[in-house]
Structures are given as C-alpha cells and as structure tokens.
Amino acid sequence: MTAIRGARERARSEITAAIKDEARTQLAAEGAAKLSLRAVARALGMASSALYRYFPSRDELLTALILDAYHAIGAAAEAADPGTAGVGTGGSAAPGGTAAAPGYVERWVAVCGGVRAWALAHPHEYALLYGTPVPGYHAPQTTTAPAGRVARALIAVVGDAHAAGVLHEPPGPLPEEVAADVRALMAELDIALPASVMAALVATWAQLFGLISFELFGQFHRVVEGRDTFFAHATRRLAEGVGLVAEPGDAA
Amino acid sequence: MTAIRGARERARSEITAAIKDEARTQLAAEGAAKLSLRAVARALGMASSALYRYFPSRDELLTALILDAYHAIGAAAEAADPGTAGVGTGGSAAPGGTAAAPGYVERWVAVCGGVRAWALAHPHEYALLYGTPVPGYHAPQTTTAPAGRVARALIAVVGDAHAAGVLHEPPGPLPEEVAADVRALMAELDIALPASVMAALVATWAQLFGLISFELFGQFHRVVEGRDTFFAHATRRLAEGVGLVAEPGDAA
C-alpha cells in the first residue's frame, strides 16, 4: 500500500517535472504571455485536460516555473561565491598549501558573474523573473522569499567584509527617508550593516540587473562588444560603490 | 486636387493616430505579446481587414509604437535637463536677476528623474522598450537611433562638465578591451570624453534602467517604500560614478 502510493507519487512528480520542462522550452519559443497548456499537452502526447490534474490553471504552472527559476538563479549566485564553504566554481584562488582567502571584491565580482552566467544560459526564465510582468498574472506571496536569494548572496559578501572591519562606508549624506526604509528592511532580514551601505546595496542590486537585462534584451547591441570584460569591470566598480575595497593582491 | 489630397492625407494620419492610440491602450491590458490587430479594429468599429491599409502587419504596428515611445522618453529626458536652452521643468534654479547655472549633478539627477517620470506615467510603453523583447518580433534597424536619445541626454550633461573642466575621471584601471569598445563607440557618436568616463557612462546608463525597471516591474515591492527619495539618492550617487562632483551650492 505504501509502496503503491510511493510509486504513484513518483510517477506524479516525474510527470510534473516533464510538464515544467516542456513549459520551459515553450517559454523560449513563445514567451510567458503565450504559454499555453494545450501546446504543452500536445508536445507531451497528452490530452490538454489531463494537465489540469497537475496544475489547476495556467497561472499555477507559471508560479511553479517562477519559483523554480528564483531558486535556480539564487543557487547559481551562491555557488559562484568562492568565499563560502562550498567548492564553488573555483575562481582564481592562489595555489599553495593554505589557499589565500579570496578578496571581498573578487567574491562580489564572482557572485555577479554567476548571476549573469545563469541569465545568459536561461534567458527566458530570466525574463520571466526580471522582465516585463506577465499581463494578467498575479504573483502569490510565496514568490517573495525566493526572490531575495540573489540579494542575500550579495549581502553575504558585504556582511563578511563588514565583520572583518574592512568595509568603507560610502561617503555623502543619506536622506532620512532612505535610512528609515533600509533600517526597516534590515530589521526584517536580520541584517546589521551601516544604513548607507545597505542603501547602496539595494540600489546596486537593482543596477546589477540593469546591466544583465540590457545585455540580454539587446540594448547593448552595437554598443558593447566585449561583454564579459565589460561586465566584470562594471561589477568591480559596483563593488566599490557598496564599500568593498580591492586588496593589493586582487587582479586589476 | 491638392486640397483633396491634403484632406485625404489628414484623414489618413488621423486614423493612423487613432489606431496607435487604441493599440497603446491594448498594450496596457494584454501586453505587447498579445497585441492584436483584430481587437484594435473591434474597438475602433472597423473591420480588421481595413487596418491592413494602415499597417501591413502586426509587426509594423509594433515598430511604430516602439519608435513613438523611444522618441517620447527621449524627449522627456531632454526636457527635464535644466541646463539646456529649453525652459524644462524648472528645477530649483536660484531666484534672482541672473539665475545661477544649475550644477552638473543637479542636471544629471533631473534627467534621470525625467526618464523615470515618463516611465511611471507610461509603464507599458516603457516595458515595450526596456522589458522582455516581444517574442517573434524583430526590430528593424530604424529603432537603433531613437533608442540612443536618452543616452545622449545623459552624455550631454557629462560632456558639458568635461568641457568646463570639472569632470573627475573615475579611478582605477580600465581594461583595454573595454577601452577599445568605448573608443569605437565615441568615434561613431562623435563624442570626445576620457575612455574611463565613457565606460562608466555606458554602465551607468544600463544601471539607471535597472533602477527604473525594478521599481516598475515590482521588485521593490515591500523593499523600498520611499521611491522618489530613493531614486534621487541613487541617481546622485550614479552621477558621482561618472565623474560629476557636487558643487558647494548643490542640495544634499
């Protein structure tokens, strides 16, 4: 009995995964606005009505895709950080017995690069998250937490630099309204950073996606050709904007 | 005869404008991906086939909307600059006989604010330009020039500061590949600025739209509440990033 239920649930989750996979390929062809349950069913050799046993509506399918994508891009951001326990993508750690800890700027640039790499590899899922909202679709509250995962990966780098006492607070006055906003945000997320740094982080977070969206959505066409180098340079300067400073050993 | 032709052409341009207006309202309801000639025709009380006398295809209508929108947002950027001959929106020019020339940072912030204000007032047209590309639509070459109009408004401010000799070059090394890209770009646009400034300008241009898109596409929901202040503060810091410096008289 439990074995049968196990088998049934395995089959169900496999079919659910197949539906989402096919939906992702259709996302690429037609865009999220035209994602159609019938087309997905056709491609899978099922009757369209059968899909409703897995996703009660088109919007539920979209929500599942959005949640998966937020987790995937968040995981990509975390995996790209050479300063976390995980092996990550390696980066350019110094060789030798005890590898030198990567600099905070390097970590920042790596995380940004990981986000961009995921976006370039999954442009339509990226667009689903950070492009034009799908008309008529209303995201449920459950999407807000995963949506912050990339931001948390960036915050981790800055938080570590702050804990190490090597964070340079951005100069200039901070409007009180902005300070109040970021204080509320930090309280909610259980973060302790100078308000000016947190304000810069929020702005920089948005600006990072501006760079990626411009590249992905074609605005850099005939404007920027060396995209990899340009992005690395731009994110390095963003790191400085949030108070990270390049250490002597860091690459230029 | 010429009078008749004049009347005919006036009628034609009025109908063309009506079609575009109705298409813009449908853009808001259903999004660009689902923009439908039939629905536009229905709303105007025409047969769908009659529209084909004005726009030979759905893509041509989209192109017209995109061109209009690029020109509108570009005009908004230019009009917001208090440093140009036009009266602009006034800004906070000092009262008195000869008004003090606005500072470059103030001009920069004003231009960014003008772009944002247009975007907030026309979110669906903004999304058409800077959101997810419409699936299956391929922009003709004619859209590239108007697409640069906002950028030119930003460049004008920095160029004036450079001409006045008050531009501070961003510190740090500039990768040669980036320098080559921006030199080619400056040659094409007939601009003379330090390469490091131009590189910062291109990145900042993208980042500005990152801020606007995050606000418009909902990423700042429950994150940033004082949007006006936040945006003004963020763009002020962007100005510093491209080498503009606040003068003593500038507001904090």
Place this chain on the structure above:
DNA sequence: GTCTATACCCCGATAGAC
C-alpha cells in the same frame, strides 16, 4: 488519471464585392 468531445472564445491574413 486519462481520454474524447464540446462550448465558446481568440488570432493573422487574404479574397473579392462595393
């Protein structure tokens, strides 16, 4: 849980009368 069938909509684009 899958199927067929169905109700009731939508679309782009074209043909040919007026």
Place this chain on the structure above:
DNA sequence: GTCTATCGGGGTATAGAC
C-alpha cells in the same frame, strides 16, 4: 478604403465515459 466572408489555425476550461 471599407466591407463580409473565409481559411486555417490557436486558446481555456469543463463534462462525462472509461
């Protein structure tokens, strides 16, 4: 330049048999 009619597709969602 507008119309009706048409071709040949598309869609969401449900009902009811198996």
